[in-house]
Amino acid sequence: MMTVVTEVTLKPGCEPEWDAAMRERLSAAHERPGWVGGQLTxxxxxxxxxxxxxxWESRADWEAWHEDDTFAETRTRMDGLQEGRGEMVWYEVVTEGRA
Incomplete structure (x- = not known):
């Protein structure tokens, strides 16, 4: 499994709209092969x-998700609400614990 952490800075006042688009994106990801889970913090x-x-189960699953129509549509909306590009860091999941 792979975990990706993306950090972004939002333009003032755009937080609710960006959060709504990310909720939509995360909801759509549930249907994608390889999706394990996610959080918006x-x-x-x-x-x-x-x-x-x-x-994600693999980075290839994550990359395939970027070809999805919902991902592309939310990216267009969200990019205009951010200050610059986000910073992304990948981690290999060694062990996992969930309730």
Missing amino acids: IPLDAPHKRAVIGT
Whole structure:
């Protein structure tokens, strides 16, 4: 399994619209092969920033997701709400624990 963490900074006042688009994106990801789970998080000391944590069976599954129509449509909407591009870091999942 692979986990990708993407950090973005949002333009002031765009947070609700960006969050709504990300919820839509995460909901659509549930139907994708290889999807394990994800989270949208907000740092306590930076309400204009977001970290998106997504876990996939493989990086190839994640890359295929980027060809999905819902992903492309939300990317178009979200890019205009962000300050610059997000920063992405990949992690190999060594072990996992969930309730």
